Amino acid sequence: MQTPSSPADIAERLGATGYLCDDDLATVAFLGLAMQRPLLLEGEPGTGKTALAEALSTALDVPLVRLQCYEGIDATQALYDWDFPRQVLHLRALEATGGVGADGLEEAEKSLYDERFLLARPVLTALQQSPAVLLVDEIDRADDEFEAFLLEVLSTYQVSIPELGTVAAATPPVVVLTSNRTRELHDALKRRCLYHWIDHPGLEREVAIVRSRAPEVSAALAEQVVGVVQRLRTETQLEKPPGVAETLDWARALQHLGTTELDLESSARTLGALVKYREDADRVKHALDTMLRA
Secondary structure, three states, X not given: OOOOOOHHHHHHXXXXXXXXXXXXXXHHHHXXXXXXXXXXXXXXXOOOHHHHHHHHHHHHOOOEEEEEOOOOOOHHHHOEEEOHHHXXXXXXXXXXXXXXXXXXXXXXXXXXXXXXXXEEOHHHHHHHHOOOEEEEEOHHHOOHXXXXXXXXHHHHOEEEEOOOEEXXXXXXXXXXXXXXXXXXXXXXXXXXXXXXXXXXXXXXXXXXXXXXXXXXOOHHHHHXXXXXXXXXXXXXXXXXXOOHXXXXXXXXXXXXXXXXXXXXXXXXXXXXXXXXXXXXXXXXXXXXXXXXXX
């Protein structure tokens, strides 16, 4: 993995993958790589937090290992487990061949915890495959105990497996943690990371993102779509304002219908790509009637 030489270098590499970031995000991404510190990205859903980790993986030409967090996740789901069915088959094979006797019992037990029966979960996989990008997605969905476990791993970039010993990353993985801020994370985890809040992009950058990620959409339609979405975010009280991902989906949906210029009919027919709540759909229809008739 060739470490970028500057924020401009990482921005250029990310841009080549289709991910267009501003100077602040490029700087914190560069510093995370240079200082070997995890990145903690917070922001509204759809602002490109997960996409940054994917783009970093492509830009650095290293594997992407993703850990999707959820309520109740524990260290076993993140670290490793043992392949119990294979262990049972192995033990039966030893019994069938007479390999388990009074003297061989201890050796048989040891063989059950051979590395071939180890099921590496995302965190262990990232340590073994490093250099790699480890994406810990939606860390705010996990509980305090899981945060404490993750903090320990991020402090040393190694884990201890009692039956096999310690596994340490030869090169610390590039770690990206994302949060939608459904709850506050602990200060200890935040102190370990470089923090950045990803906001919705401005008009020009969002148009550039649509043109980059959906080149099949005409420039005129892209500008119209982004202009409307930007106004919906600021002028309409929505349960979930559309993110960049929804802007891209809406632009592509309109393009698939052969729309060349945004109008009320095509907008109403494709709202399912833009908003995800019935109340938001009603509000957006009313707002579009005002915006597109003006």
